[in-house]
Amino acid sequence: MSGLQAIRYTRGKLEVLDQLRLPHEHHYDTISTSEEAFDCIKTMRVRGAPAIAIVAALAHGVELYHGGCKAPIPTEAISYIDSRLDYLKQSRPTAVDLTNAITHLKAVVRAVDIAALGDAAAPSAIVDAYIAAAEEIFRKDTETNLRIGEHGSRWLLANAPVKSPEGKVSVLTHCNTGSLATSGHGTALGIIRSLHSAGNLHHAFCTETRPYNQGSRLTAFELVYERIPATLITDSMAGALFATKKVGSHIAAVIVGADRVVRNGDTANKVGTYALAVLARYHGIKFIVAAPTTSIDLQTTTGADIKIEERKPEELTQISGAVVGADGKVDISRTVRVATAHQEIAVWNPAFDVTPADLIDAVVTEQGVVVKGESGSFDFRGVMPERWAAVVGQ
Template sequence: MSGLQAIRYTRGKLEVLDQLRLPHEHHYDDVATSEEAFDCIKAMRVRGAPAIAIVAALAHGVELHKGACKASTATETISYIDSRLDYLKESRPTAVDLTNAITHLKSVVRAVETSTLEQAAAKSAVIDAYIAAAEEIFRKDTETNLRIGEHGSKWLLDNAPVKSPEGKISVLTHCNTGSLATSGHGTALGIIRSLHSAGNLYHAFCTETRPYNQGSRLTAFELVYECMPATLITDSMAGALFATKKAERYISAVIVGADRVVRNGDTANKVGTYALAVLARYHGIKFIVAAPTTSIDLQTTTGADIKIEERKPEELTQISGAVVGSNGKVDISRVARVATAHQEIGVWNPAFDVTPAELIDAVVTEKGVVVKSENGAFDFRDIMPERWAAVIEK
């Protein structure tokens, strides 16, 4: 598994890799409070739906471990935890992993039996339960990603419309969904990593990805780090790539992650995903969404009800980075911010778009691969029966 770590944690200490400094500099921020976690998430120093949820959960755990809660009873402690989690929930509204993690953590602390304990012991029991649950979210994410990689690579090998003479396949991915977006291995990039480790990847393409260039800054970095055969393109080159059917450029699948998959299969992901799905359908290329079940939102019926976050205009009109010297080498000690457009132009900068379920061939989860039924709809009840029953059949 990849040695890259976006999150480093031991009880009482959380360090988060500042991904705005990548690929030129590795710097970890100490995150010890909910406010620091909120700022880290909002500023996108950490990003990726699973990683956002993990950082929020663990940051509050560190806070509790260090005695931030001054409540004296279990009831007051639960109220304090609720308020901090509700605050953290507003840091990134589109990604459902954060909401699901918060709902789970609230449920855990309410399940602690404190009626027979003294007040101090009851408070301690609630805090201990919270910290253990937050740590379990972190641990389970890596296990989940490995299973997604296993299920997705197998399904793709069985269903790829074209392979190389050696039986290998080429794919394209969008944005960043690897170790930097999760606790390790990744979701969509995890499938590509699994293909590569088994000797079944011919070539991987990654898009530059607007806004914030997470494909060129982060995914390209991971692909090089893992020594995978890979090529970077701009978002607008995908159609030309799909139409060029030769050698490694004969793409079998587009594999993307998800910030939210709703009940009918509509998927919110980094803006540009929808366009790739349309292009893939036209060219007969499989379109695969890799998403842990924590990213599936059964309470939202269709993608029309997903709140789409909009980012600052400056993210499109300006860019910052390490300076390249006259010798062609990157100087990380010199950082510059430059204008890439007229600063008075109006900007529309949605961070995500919604891909309709009809354009998606498969949703790969840690529980298995979900494909559309005969009526053309996704049905998630078999992979998450308890949540389905709680939401749909109540």
């Protein structure tokens, strides 16, 4: 289990690691209100679908713990919680974990037995129920990630198209899906971590993940921190890497996370994922999506209906970082922002793209691995039967 923590929480206090300062500096922001959580998520000081949901849920819990809800009657308490959650939902709309967490938390506060408590006692009971439910979301995420790591590593070892002479696999991952994107261990990076801990990983490659560099700033940091054998490449080097037949460099699988997996298996993930899936199919490489069931959106039938967030042009035309001195050492006390393009050029900067289900070989969840049916789409009823029955029916 990794010692890295993106989120530190005790009841009434939430601290979130500012990932914009990584890999050179560890700094935790104290988050006490929904507004502070919104800003933390929107500015990507915290990112990763599970972590976004956890921070939003816990931040409002901290707010409630310190008396944020002044409602004298239960209906007003529920209305207040609803309004704060609806506000937080707009911070990163593509990540379905946040939507699913909000839906769950709204159901929890409505399940409080108001009639038995009476109007005077009900508001505090509603607050207590909310806080307990938010804390349970945090706790369960780590358990979920460990199970994803176990299921995914076992499936890949059984289905890898190529292995090293020692029976190990090399993989590539995109963006950041490790401890920094979750409560711990990670999803796609969790599978890599599980492979490594069991002695079954030959080498991991990570993309820099332009334009925000989550791969070079965060994934590379985690891999070095965990002493996992790894190499950083630019996004545009993936095709050349896949074509390499050198033993150990020949990739068995691309393993990515997901911000949203819809009913047929189409998957929204960090922009660049779709291109990797196309390259993987051409080169006979397995393409694996690692996603908790909370990232599966049964309400949306295909990827065509996923709302793709677009981000500000400066993320593409500018970059900031710590200064490297003439001696090659990084000076974390000096940060500069530099232009990487003409500042008047038009920019299109989608944060995500959608990979069609046909290009995905397996979706790994905490409940097991789902593979495509003969129709070319995925059937998730086996890993989430209650939600499937409630939304889809048969």
